[in-house]
Amino acid sequence: xxxxxxxxxxxxxxLTACGISCETEVxxxxxxxxxxxxxxxxxxxCSVTVEVPAEGVRAVRLLMTVFSGLTAEQTADLRxxxxxxxxxxxxxxxxxxxEDVLFYSYAxxxxxxxxxxxxxxxxxxxxxxxxxxxxxxxRLLMPLITGELTCQQIIDRDVFPAQGGE
Amino acid sequence: MEQISAKxxxxxxxxxxxxxxxxxxxxxxEDGAALMITAPSPYGEExxxxxxxxxxxxxxxMLLFHTVIYCFTDVPEDRFGELAQVINELDLRLxxxxxxxxxxxxxxxxxxxFLLGTxxxxxxxxxxxxxxxxLMENAAAIAGxxxxxxxxxxxxxxxxxxxxAAKEAGANE
Numbered sequence: 001x002x003x004x005x006x007x008x009x010x011x012x013x014x015l016t017a018c019g020i021s022c023e024t025e026v027x028x029x030x031x032x033x034x035x036x037x038x039x040x041x042x043x044x045x046c047s048v049t050v051e052v053p054a055e056g057v058r059a060v061r062l063l064m065t066v067f068s069g070l071t072a073e074q075t076a077d078l079r080x081x082x083x084x085x086x087x088x089x090x091x092x093x094x095x096x097x098x099e100d101v102l103f104y105s106y107a108x109x110x111x112x113x114x115x116x117x118x119x120x121x122x123x124x125x126x127x128x129x130x131x132x133x134x135x136x137x138x139r140l141l142m143p144l145i146t147g148e149l150t151c152q153q154i155i156d157r158d159v160f161p162a163q164g165g166e
Numbered sequence: 167m168e169q170i171s172a173k174x175x176x177x178x179x180x181x182x183x184x185x186x187x188x189x190x191x192x193x194x195x196e197d198g199a200a201l202m203i204t205a206p207s208p209y210g211e212e213x214x215x216x217x218x219x220x221x222x223x224x225x226x227x228m229l230l231f232h233t234v235i236y237c238f239t240d241v242p243e244d245r246f247g248e249l250a251q252v253i254n255e256l257d258l259r260l261x262x263x264x265x266x267x268x269x270x271x272x273x274x275x276x277x278x279x280f281l282l283g284t285x286x287x288x289x290x291x292x293x294x295x296x297x298x299x300x301l302m303e304n305a306a307a308i309a310g311x312x313x314x315x316x317x318x319x320x321x322x323x324x325x326x327x328x329x330x331a332a333k334e335a336g337a338n339e
Binding site: 053054057059079083086087089090091092093095096097105107108109110111113114117118121122125126129 | 224225227228230232250254257258260261262263264266267268277278279280281282283285286290293294297298301
């Protein structure tokens, strides 16, 4: 059995069960599950990819689009702010791989020996945590995108994404 | 996992890696426990790296394992700008984790956290943790070369960006 397909099947099944429509496709030669959230402060286009960095382990990467269509000035401002934001994230980080898109990225490894139930709980908890992190960041950064606040004002507010337990 | 404390849990993990650890110390934190380790650097023969591994509960039945590797200390302030550019490029290529430039502490850290259920046994949890750390060390080793050269003034952030892009283009051919 192809282990990558099995993992993506699990992810796609979970999203579908949550009422989130998704598709399975190939991105960069890897099997991926793509989906979208809808909501003002929710991430936009999202993907989950799986690769095998070494025998006996799989690496899962969640990539969530926080903002797209950014101007050069917005990109430059975001580079400064996300450097601060990322310090406060326990899980994942904000990255700017291209000039006009801000992503929230979270990658983690899973041992092949992990029982199916533990695998599902780790995947679902990670998806929830990443969605929460991306959403918090989007809400905190939105005033920068709309021009309501400057980069320095965002930083000076001293409010950063908090990923805490309940 | 519910049978032992976070502190005992991390102590047992430290025992699993005792052969490569110089020093280890476990302490309680506000939400769980932390394990501080010094161990030989995977790059630079004389270097010793400091690791901080924190364990704390998340929600009702999940545990957060969060590892920080202190890769570079005493980073000069005039290199912060270029360093921020370089670590952004490096972050895009990491299997796990992200680099953090902690300007106030003049430090570059590599940070990674992941979640596991409390039902996962110690051996498998430790295996996952040590695997993640191994991948982080690989990243730290590769990044260390680039950051070292940048800090010594042997190249610029743009040079490094070009090198990384060329390396990727070569790998994709």
